[in-house]
Amino acid sequence: MAPADDAVIRVRGLVKRFGDVHAVDGIDVAVSEGGFFGFLGPNGAGKTTAISMLTGLARPDAGSIEIGSIDCSRNPKAAQHLIGVVPDESNLYPELTGFENLCFSGALYGLRKKVRQRKAEELLDLFGLEGAAERKFSGYSKGMKRRLVIAASIMHEPPLLFLDEPTSGIDVESSRMIRSLLAALNRNGTTIFLTTHFIDEAERLCDRIAFIVNGKIVRDDRLERLLQPVQGRYALTVTVSGGCVVPYTDLQQAFPGLVFHETAENELRIESSKPLKAGLLVRFLEDRCVEVVEARKRQLSLEDVFVEVTGIGSSSMTGGVKEGRGRR
Amino acid sequence: MNRWIACWNIVLKDMKAYYLKPPNVSWGLLFPLAWAGMFLIRSGQGVHSLVSVLPGMIALSVLFGTSSMLAVAVTFEKKAKAFERLVLAPIPLWMLMLAKTSGAVVFGMFNALVPILLGLVFSGLSGVAWSLVAPAILLMALASTYLSLLLAVLATEVFEVQTLSNFVRFPMIFLCGLFFPVTALPELLQPFSYLLPITYGVDLLHHAMGGEQLLSVGVDFALLAVFCLLLFAVSLRSINRHWIG
Ligand SMILES: Nc1ncnc2c1ncn2[C@@H]1O[C@H](COP(=O)(O)OP(=O)(O)O)[C@@H](O)[C@H]1O
Numbered sequence: 235m236a237p238a239d240d241a242v243i244r245v246r247g248l249v250k251r252f253g254d255v256h257a258v259d260g261i262d263v264a265v266s267e268g269g270f271f272g273f274l275g276p277n278g279a280g281k282t283t284a285i286s287m288l289t290g291l292a293r294p295d296a297g298s299i300e301i302g303s304i305d306c307s308r309n310p311k312a313a314q315h316l317i318g319v320v321p322d323e324s325n326l327y328p329e330l331t332g333f334e335n336l337c338f339s340g341a342l343y344g345l346r347k348k349v350r351q352r353k354a355e356e357l358l359d360l361f362g363l364e365g366a367a368e369r370k371f372s373g374y375s376k377g378m379k380r381r382l383v384i385a386a387s388i389m390h391e392p393p394l395l396f397l398d399e400p401t402s403g404i405d406v407e408s409s410r411m412i413r414s415l416l417a418a419l420n421r422n423g424t425t426i427f428l429t430t431h432f433i434d435e436a437e438r439l440c441d442r443i444a445f446i447v448n449g450k451i452v453r454d455d456r457l458e459r460l461l462q463p464v465q466g467r468y469a470l471t472v473t474v475s476g477g478c479v480v481p482y483t484d485l486q487q488a489f490p491g492l493v494f495h496e497t498a499e500n501e502l503r504i505e506s507s508k509p510l511k512a513g514l515l516v517r518f519l520e521d522r523c524v525e526v527v528e529a530r531k532r533q534l535s536l537e538d539v540f541v542e543v544t545g546i547g548s549s550s551m552t553g554g555v556k557e558g559r560g561r562r
Numbered sequence: 563m564n565r566w567i568a569c570w571n572i573v574l575k576d577m578k579a580y581y582l583k584p585p586n587v588s589w590g591l592l593f594p595l596a597w598a599g600m601f602l603i604r605s606g607q608g609v610h611s612l613v614s615v616l617p618g619m620i621a622l623s624v625l626f627g628t629s630s631m632l633a634v635a636v637t638f639e640k641k642a643k644a645f646e647r648l649v650l651a652p653i654p655l656w657m658l659m660l661a662k663t664s665g666a667v668v669f670g671m672f673n674a675l676v677p678i679l680l681g682l683v684f685s686g687l688s689g690v691a692w693s694l695v696a697p698a699i700l701l702m703a704l705a706s707t708y709l710s711l712l713l714a715v716l717a718t719e720v721f722e723v724q725t726l727s728n729f730v731r732f733p734m735i736f737l738c739g740l741f742f743p744v745t746a747l748p749e750l751l752q753p754f755s756y757l758l759p760i761t762y763g764v765d766l767l768h769h770a771m772g773g774e775q776l777l778s779v780g781v782d783f784a785l786l787a788v789f790c791l792l793l794f795a796v797s798l799r800s801i802n803r804h805w806i807g
């Protein structure tokens with residue numbers, strides 16, 4: 235993809251090796267101002283390594299990084315005043331309280347005492363942590379910890395926010411809150427760079443997504459364009475009991491508008507450009523002595539695009555948004 | 563200005579989180595006292611002879627005061643990834659490390675007050691050149707802190723730093739002229755004494771409080787300052803190389 239002209243993050247040919255492992259293997263990224271960029275890939279794809287280089291925690295072996303038109307290739311710390319970072323681990327100080335942690339984070343960016351105290355209170359409220367303000371961080375639950383880490387990252391109101399898998403391994407309630415706060419931040423003008431291995435999270439939040447696999451970007455496009463091939467397409471996944479022979483030829487003759495795939499042993503996928511009538515298909519199969527164990531109907535989504543492009547099964551990327559589907 | 567807010571708060575936070583914790587304070591106070599007691603009993607003289615072991619006690623307090631918590635304040639935070647928060651802050655690395663080590667320097671100097679107060683109580687300490695004592699203690703605290711920092715950078719686990727640290731600290735007690743002069747050491751060992759910064763700090767204290775002197779005040783100061791700069795620069799280089807991967 236041609237990089238956007240208004241890019242605030244511009245990365246070219248970025249490489250990072252650890253011995254023989256090419257953790258990041260020549261990626262190009264351009265994130266436009268006010269955008270919500272998603273870096274989507276399975277574990278070990280190179281997301282954290284890439285974010286470390288962008289934020290000044292690691293030096294690239296090759297390539298260039300420009301943040302807000304500051305060249306960070308030579309000096310990884312050059313643009314750090316412009317960015318907020320939420321690392322993949324909740325690394326605040328266990329012995330400080332929530333309030334103290336936020337104030338300390340603000341101080342690191344040079345906020346004056348009055349300003350940081352006011353801001354800390356404001357953010358504790360916003361993140362639903364006002365009741366835990368005076369409690370030590372070590373006693374927080376995982377979800378609370380993550381919320382406080384995000385609050386800490388925006389104490390200095392950075393125009394650019396990096397988040398490394400912010401909803402991994404935390405409770406559904408916290409995840410939901412984090413997603414809606416991130417969407418609101420982005421609406422208010424913060425440019426966001428998010429990594430995730432939750433496909434539905436990326437689909438819900440991001441306006442531009444890059445698929446990263448084995449350190450390489452295999453596809454990078456605006457969400458609408460990524461979704462184009464699956465727009466208005468429906469799928470029915472049918473699991474049948476072992477030993478049944480699925481009469482594919484009969485099916486194709488009876489339902490000429492549909493496409494049938496054998497996706498696994500005892501599993502078939504039926505695709506259509508119209509909403510599917512599951513009952514009809516199931517009855518057809520059962521009339522032919524094929525016992526249907528499960529039939530799952532859904533609209534095609536980014537998940538299908540991801541599987542198609544990367545060849546990675548969605549089962550290795552599961553666990554994302556539990557509430558129903560739909561954009562923010 | 564903004565950077566000073568950051569640095570000042572790093573120092574305050576470390577003080578609160580590490581240095582002023584009761585076990586640390588008591589360790590810093592008790593250890594030099596135990597050593598002093600041992601030497602007084604061994605020498606068979608009364609408390610009025612305290613001044614003769616005072617330079618050694620001061621050096622010991624500084625040495626252990628600075629190094630005891632630096633391993634935790636730096637290595638532990640590094641391991642728990644909290645250190646990354648500091649590296650992400652828009653402050654140059656040298657400034658960050660200065661702030662990160664100042665807690666140890668202050669704590670080491672504060673520890674040196676314990677034997678000095680004892681000396682004041684038991685022998686009055688008349689005739690001590692305080693204008694020499696204060697900068698000598700400061701430089702010793704700096705050198706000892708940066709030496710600990712270097713060890714902390716070389717190790718990845720807290721226990722490794724503590725082991726390394728003991729490996730360096732205990733020989734220093736004997737090699738740096740703390741309780742008997744360097745010239746009383748076997749000739750073979752004496753060159754090692756001159757490789758250790760504390761030797762020059764103790765020598766300065768001997769200038770100020772009496773005792774056998776090795777070098778002139780100017781040379782002691784100069785060498786101690788060079789050690790401080792060198793140790794800090796080497797640590798910084800190492801951090802820059804290994805911690806910003
Ligand atoms: N410090 C390191 N030393 C050696 N290998 C590493 C290091 N960091 C990451 N890797 C390797 O680089 C690859 C990418 O890792 P990472 O960036 O953490 O992926 P992700 O965040 O997408 O899960 C993995 O194969 C990982 O094992």
Ligand SMILES: [Mg+2]
Binds near residue numbers: 278281282322399
């Ligand atoms: Mg990761």
